[in-house]
Amino acid sequence: MNLSIYTREFKRNIQLAYPIVLGMLGHNLVSLVDNIMVGHLGATQLAAVSLANSFVFIALSVGIGFSTAITPLVAQHDAKHDIEGVRNTFHHGVVLCATLGLVLFSVIFFGKGAINYMRQPQEVVEMAKPFLDIVAFSLIPVVMFQGYKQFSDGMSFTKYAMYAIIICNIVHFLINLVLINGFLFFPEMGVMGAAYGTLISRIVMVVYMHIQLKNNNKLSIYFKQFSFKKMQKSVINRICALGLPSSLQMFFEVALFVSAVWLCGMIGKNEQAANQIALNLVSATYMFASGLSITAMIRVGNQKGLEDFNYLKTVARSIFLLALILEVIFALFFIFMNGVLPYIFLDMAAPETLAENTQVFKIASSLLVVAALFQLSDGIQAVVLGALRGLQDVKVPAVVAFIAYWIIGFPISVYLGLYTNLGAVGVWIGLSFGLTVAAILLYLRFKRLTNKYITENTQTI
Template sequence: MKLSAYTKEFEYNIRLAWPVILGMLGHTITGIIDNIMVGKLGAAELAAASLGNSMVFIAMSVGIGFSTAITPIVAQHDAEKNVAKVRSVFHHGLFLCSVLGIFLFGTVFFSKPLMALMSQPEEVVVLAGPYIDWVAFSLLPMVIFQGYKQFADGLSLTKYAMYAVIISNVINIVINYLLIYGIWIFPEMGIIGAAIGTVVSRIFMLVYMHYILVKNEQLKIYFTNFSIGNMKKKMLRRITALGLPSSMQMFFEVALFTGAIWLSGYIGKSSQAANQIALSLASMTFMFAMGLSVASMIRVGNQKGLKDYNKLLLVARSIFLLAVLIEIVFATLFILLHDYLPHFFLNMTDTTLLAENIEVIKIASQLLLVAAVFQISDGIQVVVLGALRGLQDVKIPTFITFVSYWVVGFPVSLYLGLYTDLKATGVWIGLLAGLTVAALFLYLRFNYLTKKLIHQEA
């Protein structure tokens, strides 16, 4: 097939993906601003926020991964014009997300003692404990919000979540500024101020998302007859059968990056702070691929509902190509700016922190060179995963991600990080290895399934 056939799809792909990208990017940029604000307090505070967020992000990955099951099922039934099934998926999905949010909050809250068993710097652990208490609670509104978001995404209404995230991020930044540093009448709360900002902004995000969806005349039909008593085991099982493996896929990847944070903490405070800087920047560029992954999930889900498998393959490959091109641009920027970007995260005017900050910048600049390469693999694996979820194929991809990240990636990170002079850079080479293996085998899985569907149709 000619290249022009794929590039023709770029415009629609971007139109569907850009609200998702902007919303996710806004959320990530706020996280970066959080890190910059907290980083001004010192490397210990930045490392504490990194350690605390690592525990919360693991739980969040489970919640977000589970909620993605809603999107392809809604997209399929929307293409079939089946209003009753779309409503049923929405109600059951929202109920499951609510239960899961409560469970994840409790799990993180009671898991704090694990920090003491991970050989993390004592100063960092002491600062991270109270921070986790607040941020763990924010998981509840966050996961419920995901239920609304994935429903809207399945209907190709990707702008609503974008509005919710952007406005909530503005609220988060303002609260952070006031409470971290104690501006005006507000108390100086350090990293706890950042945690409170996260909680308040996520509660707002949920309230706003419910309000904007329920006020839409075309969507009101989906908000009728909601009752816990109407929950059906068949639909709960269907969503769970797709959502549980999806949550494990995201869990395996996020846990790998969390393992990198813990390994960096074991190496030292400077390595952990540098890891957080590089991870913040890599996460920002990764959001572009995440947005395209959602577009991939929606469009593949639609074509599955229409049973047009040749078009499905064309659409998916066009998104894969677009993701690779975008990530190559970012890789180039990381290579060109790797010595300059880390300076934005640290206070280089404070002479008492200057020596340790110079060390952090040196390590972070090296990590960005590895990140330049691995984000291409990361972009490929996430858009292919989106396409596989659109096909509602999750079991084998879950096995692929586990093997890639934990049989290949983490052992490489462990060995190179702790037993060679590469240290933090070695940890990130392990990330690169795991992501590359995942990208390769997930694509082979997608290619096999689509060829099989096309052959059956013929």
């Protein structure tokens, strides 16, 4: 294999990916900051935030999954210089995202009573409920933001979302600093301060994104001629045909990780807190693969529009290779740093919480070793999935996700976590199995589809 045909694509891949990665790291930093600042209040507070965010993460996965339909459609229209096609996709996409955000908030707000039946520690449940109400409302602006983001990504303007999320994090950190412990005339609000910090910062984020895109000389044309009367059923159907299966796929994946929160909560609050620490660290490294996944969506979507399927395959494989290199580095990082990283989240100096924090530290360290093992599978399944979305292939990946995560991964997590002495480590071993099966099946799907397109294109010529 001549690796140079792939490595020479690295520069373009990185140019597109790095703003997306930085933006996603910033997105992840919102919950990371919450967990670090709240974690110093105690294991109960950290577990409560973890439990509440588990519901929000599931809903957000649906919103993000749906919004990914916008990127390949915009990229395909842009490659053909189809201004009207780009505008229609953008307008319809943002309206659909705003509607979906409102629906997701309503489902969580009116359905949060389910938290009482999940066998979680009672003190954690009572603290989680009010936090959940506020953070759930932030789904409306954050899913709207995704609509704007996926549009700008599809147009290869990947830096705007990065800047928006940087501003979001600055606002979020400052509000947390003021409201969690109290400052000047602001009251001490504890975990609720973190909830308001998340909501306000996400509103700022979507407002900033709208203003910046509208004022861009190249993109401003797509903000014109908007009218609810011009909404077309055919465009709505096209976005939904791609968005709904993508939502299901992402729901199946994120729900598997959220199930780990619930399963660890059933084992104990220390296990739940440790799971949240490890999950935050793994989520941070996953943002690199996720950024490359969107890069694959953009570049594969462009080449699909141009019908250059041989180059499409080369571009996709170059992204797969780049992701593999990064994930090997992250796996080694977790292995060598597993005895250090959990300290970031825990106050080991406070005598009153030393015993439980020591236990949380030990569990989190073990989880990071398991996390190192599935870095490769997690990264590969993410970037291959992005390439398949660029090909607008979304139904089969949704089925693959269900089989890999819920027929294979979840039962292993339940058995090893609840019925053996492995506990939280057993839960994460199940996650590893699910991700590995998904990576293999998705790659085989991509290989089959690209070979089919190349063969058909050759015969046409």
